[in-house]
Amino acid sequence: MKPEQGFFRLPGVDLEITLPLGMGSLINSRLSPNLFRDLLLTGMRIGGLEALGKKVVDRAVPADQVLGQAVSLAASLAGMDLRTFQTLKQGMFAESLVLLNKSQI
Numbered sequence: 604m605k606p607e608q609g610f611f612r613l614p615g616v617d618l619e620i621t622l623p624l625g626m627g628s629l630i631n632s633r634l635s636p637n638l639f640r641d642l643l644l645t646g647m648r649i650g651g652l653e654a655l656g657k658k659v660v661d662r663a664v665p666a667d668q669v670l671g672q673a674v675s676l677a678a679s680l681a682g683m684d685l686r687t688f689q690t691l692k693q694g695m696f697a698e699s700l701v702l703l704n705k706s707q708i
Contacts, residue, residue: 604651604654604655604660604662604663604664605651605663605664605665605666605669606650606651606652606655606663606664606665607650607651607665608651609650609651609654609663610648610649610650610651610654611642611648611649611654611659611660612642612646612647612648612649613630613642613643613646614646615643615646616643616644616645616646617646622643623702623703623706624702624705624706625699625700625701625702625703625704625705625706626703627643628698628699628702628703629696629699629703632695632696632698632699633658633659634657634658634659635657635658638657638659651663
């Protein structure tokens with residue numbers, strides 16, 4: 604995320620739309636409970652550095668560094684076993700995946 608200009612927001616309350624259970628579960632798994640509540644129920648917006656500080660994003664770098672950071676991260680993961688990586692991520696988000704799959708029925 605760009606630290607100076609980027610922002611994160613869950614505008615559902617302002618747009619009068621709700622999150623499907625699976626999507627809410629997935630977002631909630633990445634945020635602290637209080638931050639999720641505040642973002643979801645107020646529609647507040649947080650900037651790039653605040654999002655980094657609250658662990659909404661993993662990195663906040665100037666636009667000209669995004670590609671280099673992405674390539675570096677991809678290179679660090681390239682040697683890992685894909686099936687193991689996939690299984691680990693599926694375990695991390697198992698509850699969200701169940702809800703997401705139910706919403707597709």
